Amino acid sequence: MAKGNLFVVTAPSGAGKTTLVAALLAADANVQLSISYTTRAPRAGEVDGKDYHFVEREQFERMISAGELLEHAEVYGNYYGTSQVWINEAINTGRDILLEIDWQGAQQVRRLFPEAIGLFVLPPSLETLESRLRNRGKDSDEVINKRMAVAREECSHVDEFDFVIVNEHIDDAVRDIVSVVRAQRLTLVRQSARHTALISSLKG
């Protein structure tokens, strides 16, 4: 049985990562988004174990202390994190798991899970990025500038990733991400585990 792969997808906001990931999930039934743990309350319609694993603050902090989290962060007073136990279980069934996290989360994952495959999504130009961040809402220049600074900080970590996708034309970018995921299933290590009997009969 071949293990699945863990993909970490990171991008500045405005790069179109969400659209890209949705298209990948639609195109490839073997890929699944990681289900995070969080201490925030479920919103209307959210299902425990599907959208998130909703847990109490004490439980989350126990998971941190026990080293069970591949990565975690606190945002507006709520914890969000990825369970290493859950990821390993999912991957051992042969599924590919995708984590959408920022560069800091990606660094944490890489330390604990060095075989994770990092994908970074870039916008086609600085101008496109800025116009996408502007179009999102009617925000002040100050807010936009702050978003741009965050986006650039994110981009400054591109060199830490294995693959880079420039999202200029969404159809091409979708083909790119689908190809990377498919190709990583065909590495010698994965195929040797998947086709052990075949390979030994052909060598024999």
Add this chain to the structure above:
Amino acid sequence: MAKGNLFVVTAPSGAGKTTLVAALLAADANVQLSISYTTRAPRAGEVDGKDYHFVEREQFERMISAGELLEHAEVYGNYYGTSQVWINEAINTGRDILLEIDWQGAQQVRRLFPEAIGLFVLPPSLETLESRLRNRGKDSDEVINKRMAVAREECSHVDEFDFVIVNEHIDDAVRDIVSVVRAQRLTLVRQSARHTALISSLKG
């Protein structure tokens, strides 16, 4: 300018490599077959510089002595080989070059060109391989057994390759090889060279 990649595709005969490679070339205009040098005479319709670079025996032996060949072999008294100079020129224009060679040629290439990406194509079963080798002609069992022995020897080198494609359903196998080639263009090294200005503007 991002360099292209050099792919080495190896398979036992009967694995369907020729069909697979033809489909890849049809699907991806940036991939080109390597043009070998040979000392054999051109056949009717063969064009010098397109099908082969046709050279005299002395010139071929000079290329061997000068270390200009990535790999070469002598088959039925004729030399066949790949020029390192030609490969480097082709790759420097950004094209991906594909070499169809056996495991011995692949080993030679790997020594001189360690960044070459090796793909091995396997048949879906030993029985399929044998029936494909039988169907090719009306040969004696002795001839078939010899072919099987050569095919198994080829397969015994699968572990020396980076990617493995099992050619069970040709459509899937084509998608596999197309994905591997596309994904290898998206590595950090290649994309950093291709999008240097973009990346530096986004980091800046």
